[in-house]
Amino acid sequence: MDNETARKIRENLTADCTKCFGLCCTALNIVASSDFPINKPAGTPCMNLQSDYSCHIHSQLRNQGFKGCTVFDCLGAGQVVSQVTFNGLSWRENPDIGKKMFQVFPIMEQIHEMITYVAEALSYAIPDDLAGKLRKQLNELQDLTKLDADNLLALDLVKYRFSLNDLLTSTSDFVRRNTIVKMPVVQELEEFDHARANWMGKKLKGKDLRATDFRGAYLIAEDMRNTDLRVVNFIGTDLRDVNFSGADLSTSMFLTQMQINSAKGNVKTKLPYYIHRPSHWNN
Ligand code: SF4
Structure with a gap:
């Protein structure tokens, strides 16, 4: 598989609500909060779910207190469960399959999330041995999406996450190191490691943070306006309400649509090829 094919796989992992039986609006347990006004x-x-599985208040979600619905993204898991796992049968007309369908949905979501990370990793120019391991992992994960409901429910996804974690960290380290050696002042990779750190309240606006490792870090409500965030590893980073207006995320690594939907930005924010500009970023 070449880098371009991997890029296409990553790019195409998006939700198509027209092929889904409203699974995110039905399957999940949601507790009332500032993001969703009811239990x-x-x-x-x-x-608010209509008979055709569309949302009655789609255009007013934020105004009516359903901000969380504008953040959620299933990465295409909903249409795969609806059309592949359950072969186009809906829980509405076939109530007997509903329970299983709702249990499978979050499992498929996790598989799709892992596929997005592996495909993105394979889109980079990385050493052959690392690419080989990632390709093997991608094939295994893609095969999982074709399993029937019972086999999906029996999966132990932890073992997949465990092996994936090392491969993604190696990919991030390799790509970031290649960026660091081209910087005017060459530094060690370790100096860019801020994984799992709490960065809330730091003054990061307008800084050059290229090649930083922010995996698992807390950046909630951070001011990152006009910050250079190219080749930054954002896997698992909490980006809620971070202000990315004018920031450069064009080559940031391992971002998800949900992370970006939960943040703030504007038309000047540069985003990676696989992220859509949220419609609520309207200035
Ligand atoms: S408010 Fe709309 S988008 Fe949100 S869960 Fe309900 S039907 Fe789905």
Whole structure:
């Protein structure tokens, strides 16, 4: 598989709600919060879900307190569960399959998330042995998406996450090191490691943070306006309400649409090829 094919796989992992039976609006257990105004038990359709599986308040979600719905992204898991695992049968007309369908949805979501990371890793120019291991992992994960419901429910996803973690860290280290050696002042990779750190309240606006490792870090509500964030590893970083207006994320690594949907930005924010500019970034 070449870098371009991997890039296409990553790019195409997006939700197509027209092929999904409203699974995110039905399957999940949602507790009332500032992001969702009501308690909604797992397996119960949201009161705003219409008979055609569209949302009655789609254009007013934020105004009506449903901000969380504009952040959520299933990475295409919903349409795969609806059309592949359950072969186009809906829980509405076939209530007997509903319970299983709702249990499979979060499992498929996790598989799709892992596929996005592996495909992105394979889109970079990385050593052959690392690419070989990632290709093997990608094939295994893609095969999992074709399993039937019972086999999906029996999966132990932890073992996949465990091996994936090392491969993604190696990819990030390799790509970031290649960036660091081209910087005017060459530094050690370790100096860019801020994994799992709490960075809330730091003054990062306008800084050159290229090649930083922010994996698992807390950056909630951080001011990152006009910050250079190219080749930054953002895997698992909490980016809620971070202000990315004018920031350069064009080559940031391992971002997800949900992370970006939970942050703030504007038309000047540069985003990676696989991230859509959120419609609520309107200035
Ligand atoms: S408010 Fe709309 S998008 Fe949110 S869960 Fe309900 S039906 Fe789905």
